[in-house]
Amino acid sequence: MRQDQYKAGKELRKKISRKSQADFKRPGKRDTVLNMIKASNYDRIPELIPIRHFRMSQSPFAFYRGTASLMAYDLFHQPHTEQPVQAIGDCHLMNFGGFATPERAMVIDANDFDETHPAPWEWDLKRLATSFVLAARNKNLTEADARNIATALTTSYRQNMFEFADMNMLDLWYMKFDLKMIRDKARNNTLKALIDEALKKASQQTQQKVFYKITTNVLGSFEITDQPPLIYHPIDVKKEHAMIAIFMEKYIETLQPDRRWLISNYKVVDVALKVVGVGSVGTRCMVVLLMNSKDEPLFLQVKEARQSVLEKYTRPSAYAHHGQRVVEGQRLVQAASDIFLGWSTGPNGRAFYFRQLRDRKIAPDIDLLNKQNLAAYAETCGRMLARAHAKTGNPSLLCGYMGNSDTFDKAITDFASEYADQTEKDFEDFMKAIKAGKLPVAKE
Incomplete structure (x- = not known):
C-alpha cells in the first residue's frame, strides 16, 4: 500500500x-x-x-x-x-519555538495556530x-x-x-x-x-516570576499592572464578575476532568488586555490572573479566534467555534500541548481560546544567529x-x-x-x- x-x-x-x-x-x-x-x-x-x-x-x-x-x-x-494536511497556516520561522511539555521537558515545535x-x-x-x-x-x-x-x-x-x-x-x-x-x-x-x-x-520563566513582573499589590489585592497602550483594563473586573464567571465556566467545560479539577483550585483575580505579536495586534488578546488558596499564581492567555485566512480558499471549517478549531488543530500538529488548552465564547459571540502565558517559552532570536x-x-x-x-x-x-x-x-x-x-x-x-x-x- x-x-x-x-x-x-x-x-x-x-x-x-x-x-x-x-x-x-x-x-x-x-x-x-x-x-x-x-x-x-x-x-x-x-x-x-x-x-x-x-x-x-x-x-x-x-x-x-x-x-x-x-x-x-x-x-x-x-x-x-x-x-491536504492540517496546515499551520501562518507558518513562518517566528511561529516555532521552545516550550515545556506537561512532563516539564523542554521541546521545540510549532507554537502558533491561530490560522490552522x-x-x-x-x-x-x-x-x-x-x-x-x-x-x-x-x-x-x-x-x-x-x-x-x-x-x-x-x-x-x-x-x-x-x-x-x-x-x-x-x-x-x-x-x-x-x-x-x-x-x-x-x-x-x-x-x-x-x-x-x-x-x-x-x-527561570516561572509563573511566580511572571507574577512579580506584571502585577501590583493594591490595598492587599493583586492586579495586573496597566502599561498602556500595550496592557490595560478594558472592563471593570468587579462589575463584570458575573460575565467573567460565565466565560470561564464555558472554558472549563472544554477541559478534560483532571484538568477541570486542577483549575477549580484557582479563582480569577484580574483580567487585562495585552497586545501581542504582529498579526494578532488589534484582536482581543487578554491575560487572566488566577490565584489559589496558597497565593500561587496561574496566568492564562486568552486570544480571540477568528476565521482562518485559509478557509475561504479551501473548505469550511469542521468546527463551528474557531477557538475549538485552533485547539484541535494544535493538538493534531504538536507532539505535546499545554494542559490548559481550551476555548470559550464571549458575551458578544466572539470565539476565544486559552493557553498558559509564558510557560517556559523560548522564542527564536534571529539577531543572534x-x-x-x-x-x-x-x-x-x-x-x-x-x-x-x-x-x-x-x-x-x-x-x-x-x-x-x-x-x-x-x-x-x-x-x-x-x-x-x-x-x-x-x-x-x-x-x-x-x-x-x-x-x-x-x-x-
Whole structure:
C-alpha cells in the first residue's frame, strides 16, 4: 500500500510538476495592498490598529508576519497539488519555538495556530521558506546565503518526510524534539551556547516570576499592572464578575476532568488586555490572573479566534467555534500541548481560546544567529514541519511527489526568493500608504 501511495505521488507530477512549484505569478485581479490591509483590520480594536501598522512597518520581514491573509490569497492562485494536511497556516520561522511539555521537558515545535486549517501541504512550506529568505535579507546576508538557507529548510523537509513515512505511526505521534538532544547534536559551540542560554532563561520563566513582573499589590489585592497602550483594563473586573464567571465556566467545560479539577483550585483575580505579536495586534488578546488558596499564581492567555485566512480558499471549517478549531488543530500538529488548552465564547459571540502565558517559552532570536546557525535552525524547522505534515497527511504520497533529487528543493527556494521580492514590493506600497496618511501609525 505504501508503494502504491508513492507511485500516486509520482503520478501527481504529471498534473503539477515539481518545477512548476517555483512559479509565482502575481494574481491579475489582486486588490491593492492598502485595501487588503484594511480588510484584514476588520473588527479589530480601532485604537490598536495604528500599533499594528507600526509593528508591520519595521521591515519587510515584520510586514510579512502581519500579512498571512495576503499570502493565502496569492498561494491559492499558484499551482498547487490540493493534497491536504492540517496546515499551520501562518507558518513562518517566528511561529516555532521552545516550550515545556506537561512532563516539564523542554521541546521545540510549532507554537502558533491561530490560522490552522486543512490546506495543501506546500502552502506551509512556501510560507516558511519565504520567511527565512526575508529574515536573511533583514540580516543583510547575501542573496546566495538566503537561498542556501531556504534550500537547507526544503531539503530537510523532503529528507525527513522519507524518514517519517517509514516510521511506525505510534512512534511518529510519540516523537518529540527535545531541546537538550538538539543542543548536544549542535554542530558548533556558538549554537550550543545559544541553546544553553535559552534553556537557562526558560527555566527561570516561572509563573511566580511572571507574577512579580506584571502585577501590583493594591490595598492587599493583586492586579495586573496597566502599561498602556500595550496592557490595560478594558472592563471593570468587579462589575463584570458575573460575565467573567460565565466565560470561564464555558472554558472549563472544554477541559478534560483532571484538568477541570486542577483549575477549580484557582479563582480569577484580574483580567487585562495585552497586545501581542504582529498579526494578532488589534484582536482581543487578554491575560487572566488566577490565584489559589496558597497565593500561587496561574496566568492564562486568552486570544480571540477568528476565521482562518485559509478557509475561504479551501473548505469550511469542521468546527463551528474557531477557538475549538485552533485547539484541535494544535493538538493534531504538536507532539505535546499545554494542559490548559481550551476555548470559550464571549458575551458578544466572539470565539476565544486559552493557553498558559509564558510557560517556559523560548522564542527564536534571529539577531543572534549567524548564517550557519540560521541554516541549522532552518533544518530543524524543516524537520518539525515534515513531522506535522506526516502526522496529518499522506507522507508516502508526498515522498513520491518530491522524489530523491533536489528538483523540488530548488523549486521551493526559487518560489521563496520570488515571493520575498513581491513582499518587498508590497511593503513599499504599504509604507507609501502610511506616508500618504491612508493608514494610521502610532508608536508603542
